[in-house]
Amino acid sequence: MADHNHTLELDDIQSGVLRPRPTPYVATYIAFRIDDRRAGRELIRRVSRVVTSAASPNSPLADTWVSIALTHQGLKALGVPQESLDSFSWEFRQGMAARAKELGDIGESSPENWEKPLGTEDVHVVLVAVSPDEHRLEAALARARETYRQMEGITAIWRQDCHALPTETEPFGFRDGISHPAIEGSGIPGSNPQEQPLKAGEFVLGYGDEIGGIQKTEPEVLGRNGTYVVFRKLHQRVAEFRRYLKANSADGQDEELLAAKMMGRWRSGAPLALCPFHDDPELGSDSRRNNDFLFEADDASGLKTPAGSHIRRCNPRDAKIAGVVRFHRMIRRGTAYGPLLPEGVLDDDGAERGLMFAFVGAHIGRQFEFVQSQWVNDGVFFGAGDDKDPIAGSSDINFTLPRRPVRKRLKGIPRFVVTRGGEYCFMPGLRALRWLAELDT
Numbered sequence: 001m002a003d004h005n006h007t008l009e010l011d012d013i014q015s016g017v018l019r020p021r022p023t024p025y026v027a028t029y030i031a032f033r034i035d036d037r038r039a040g041r042e043l044i045r046r047v048s049r050v051v052t053s054a055a056s057p058n059s060p061l062a063d064t065w066v067s068i069a070l071t072h073q074g075l076k077a078l079g080v081p082q083e084s085l086d087s088f089s090w091e092f093r094q095g096m097a098a099r100a101k102e103l104g105d106i107g108e109s110s111p112e113n114w115e116k117p118l119g120t121e122d123v124h125v126v127l128v129a130v131s132p133d134e135h136r137l138e139a140a141l142a143r144a145r146e147t148y149r150q151m152e153g154i155t156a157i158w159r160q161d162c163h164a165l166p167t168e169t170e171p172f173g174f175r176d177g178i179s180h181p182a183i184e185g186s187g188i189p190g191s192n193p194q195e196q197p198l199k200a201g202e203f204v205l206g207y208g209d210e211i212g213g214i215q216k217t218e219p220e221v222l223g224r225n226g227t228y229v230v231f232r233k234l235h236q237r238v239a240e241f242r243r244y245l246k247a248n249s250a251d252g253q254d255e256e257l258l259a260a261k262m263m264g265r266w267r268s269g270a271p272l273a274l275c276p277f278h279d280d281p282e283l284g285s286d287s288r289r290n291n292d293f294l295f296e297a298d299d300a301s302g303l304k305t306p307a308g309s310h311i312r313r314c315n316p317r318d319a320k321i322a323g324v325v326r327f328h329r330m331i332r333r334g335t336a337y338g339p340l341l342p343e344g345v346l347d348d349d350g351a352e353r354g355l356m357f358a359f360v361g362a363h364i365g366r367q368f369e370f371v372q373s374q375w376v377n378d379g380v381f382f383g384a385g386d387d388k389d390p391i392a393g394s395s396d397i398n399f400t401l402p403r404r405p406v407r408k409r410l411k412g413i414p415r416f417v418v419t420r421g422g423e424y425c426f427m428p429g430l431r432a433l434r435w436l437a438e439l440d441t
């Protein structure tokens with residue numbers, strides 16, 4: 001068993017788990033309901049043939065992939081035995097909608113206001129196709145479509161198309177997809193040379209994790225080389241964000257500084273940690289340098305990167321906080337949807353736009369839920385009471401900007417992000433997909 005813990009079985013892990021998404025990108029999410037378990041198994045059998053593994057990064061298809069994930073309801077719909085269902089993590093079994101209060105999904109963001117069928121018992125399977133361009137995405141989708149076309153007992157019930165914006169930023173206008181952790185045995189380098197690679201068990205079931213545990217399911221083959229994936233459709237109020245920046249700053253320069261302080265990076269991606277006074281677009285786009293920093297040694301009090309900024313909250317790195325940062329890391333895959341709000345427009349045009357946020361990790365509870373509830377929607381961990389994340393916080397947001405001689409405190413920041421829905425899913429390994437397809441309960 002020992003070597004099980006060291007060498008990641010890349011040829012059994014779905015491609016979408018470990019590999020950063022291409023830039024630029026297009027992506028499509030499709031959700032299915034399974035009304036007939038035999039048809040469901042046939043769908044899994046067929047789809048497993050178009051799902052690529054994380055091995056062979058040099059194949060011509062490397063940047064185009066189809067992934068498949070199932071909700072707890074989906075595993076049930078396939079007829080997975082109860083003792084197997086019960087061996088999955090508690091949060092996954094509850095599902096995202098049941099966890100709304102903990103996640104700050106209240107008011108407008110609460111599940112009764114979600115886009116249907118998200119958060120209902122109908123979402124069983126989520127298929128994701130990602131590619132650098134429309135042409136290859138369409139080819140991948142066509143192959144996937146062959147697997148469920150004209151199949152009785154399977155219904156595609158929801159679809160979301162995503163695409164890189166012409167600005168190559170997320171909808172608020174910041175470069176995204178910069179920081180990601182290194183994972184032992186994956187061969188995929190992390191983006192911060194100062195962060196030790198994390199144990200594989202933080203991201204993939206069946207391997208040792210940072211706490212020394214190994215997550216297993218019943219039977220073991222079902223969970224091994226799989227991971228949990230959290231999808232969230234997050235609507236972004238871009239016009240409101242722009243108006244807020246303008247109303248709370250003296251001029252254009254000040255406005256950009258405020259935006260950077262809220263995020264922890266300038267829009268170009270350049271981190272305040274490395275250029276606190278002005279943007280440096282060259283640094284922002286240099287993947288060898290734009291994530292090479294820590295906080296504690298030269299910015300313990302957050303004069304450069306406020307402790308309450310989005311990136312310092314979501315990954316405090318070596319900053320002194322209550323808790324252990326390495327237990328709460330995650331792989332993220334953000335893809336944008338909706339049209340760009342043209343630069344300078346300050347009035348809401350009513351369009352739906354935002355991020356399909358995807359979390360990948362082996363521990364929904366201590367990774368995604370912890371970060372969302374303790375780091376994004378609370379400030380106690382760094383001594384800021386109930387301050388919340390000024391970018392992604394849920395409501396009643398306050399943000400403190402450490403400055404000399406007097407800090408600045410922004411109170412009652414409006415909510416810029418509204419949850420439109422989401423699901424907790426499990427993305428099985430390729431052997432596990434075959435196990436599911438061969439169920440005969």
Ligand code: HEM
Pocket residue numbers: 170171172174175176177178179180234235236263265310311312314315330332354355357368371372376391392417
């Ligand atoms: C619509 C909402 C959101 C937007 C627009 C957004 C945007 C961004 C941007 C621009 C970055 C910096 C680029 C990078 O480091 O790759 C970032 C980093 C990050 N975000 Fe978000 N984000 C959102 C929601 C969330 C949520 C809900 C979470 C977690 C629950 C989260 C977790 C993270 C993490 C872990 C990082 C990397 C921090 C680091 O390692 O320095 N984000 N986000």
